[in-house]
Amino acid sequence: MRRGLIARSPDELPDAVLEARLDRLRAAMVQAHLDALIVYTNNTRPAGVSWLTGFVPYWSEALLLVPRAGDPVLVVALTYRVKTWIERTSRVAEVIHTPRIGLEAGRRIAAQKPDAVVGIVEFDTLSAGIADDLKQAAPRLALTDASELFARQRARADEAEIALATKAAHIAHRALARVPRDATDAGQAIAAVEATARTMGAEEIYLAAATDLGGDECLRRVEGEARLGRRFALRATVAYQGTWVRIVRTVERDGAAAEPAIARFAATLTRLPDTAGFANFRAWLIEGCRTTQPLDTLIGSRAVASPAPLPGLVSVQAHIDVDGQPVLVGCPVVIEPRGARPLVSPTFE
DSSP states (O other): OOOSOOOOOTTTSOHHHHHHHHHHHHHHHHHTTOSEEEEEEETTSOHHHHHHHOOOOSSSEEEEEEESSSOOEEEESSOGGGHHHHHHHOOOSEEEEOSOHHHHHHHHHHHHOTTOEEEETTGGGSOHHHHHHHHHHOTTOEEEEOHHHHHHHHTSOOHHHHHHHHHHHHHHHHHHTTSOTTOOBHHHHHHHHHHHHHHTTOSEEEEEEESBTTTBOOOBOOOSOOBOOSEEEEEEEEEETTEEEEEEEEEESSOOTHHHHHHHHHHHHTTTTOOGGGGGSSEEEEEEOSSSOTTEEEEETTBOOOSSOOOSEEEEEEEEEETTEEEEEEEEEEEETTEEEESSOSOOO
16 A cells, blocks of 8 residues: 555646547547447556546556546545545546446446447456456447557657656655765665655655675665665665656765766667667666556566567666676666657766
């Protein structure tokens, strides 16, 4: 369950932006001969529904129904206790509360057209219970996978999304900058980072650490007491207004050995979507949102490359060796027709 406050700002995410996204999606639905589209959401897969409506779930699950004509309807497995909060933070025509969201969604669609063609985003991962309820409520519906259709519309980053990602990146960057070079206690360092991020408005922050790069280079969640070595790394994953980014910082007490690696990393980022420059790094990873997961693995040195182009907003991580010393670095990047640029500086000086 999330701990931060979720309250959509009409200034940062205006209704006009959400309507423009829906218009693009509806146009694609017409071309694909879809009568309706269903997008599933829960607290681990919030990105599809939040992109269209602003709704970000703290817990439980919901289905967003997008008709080819008309406003979306949100069917939630949440009590009426949160109805006013959902209506306040989301732009939907109606919020329906029911424990069997598939059953109600099927009824709503069939009431308009019993033999409707319905696209489902990430159909293969939809739970069997929800799928069975859809078929039970409306056996004549033709269900098809609409993941690629949705991903093509989701891939383009508009100005509002870039602005939200930039704010999330600045939160993460400033929070990680609070860790001094002489820090020795991992718990205290992580607490300082989280407190700063929460104060700046982060809805959520997840922190991982490689507490001693001289012995273990893996980023892990720190539980209990842990000492920081002379060189260590921290990764912050931050959500702000439904937009997620990752930033990685290497901290060292013995000088500036990381600076050449960071310069190489920054130069490589500007050449995206061309990833050839990453071949000289020991390891690298690009994450971003295609459909409903905020930071899905897209491509990397240890990941199978997807034939789909990179979306407009990605978070990039790299593991670079400098004179035998590992440097972990990462930051979010916007990829636009005129070129790619990091949303914040990869350095922390």
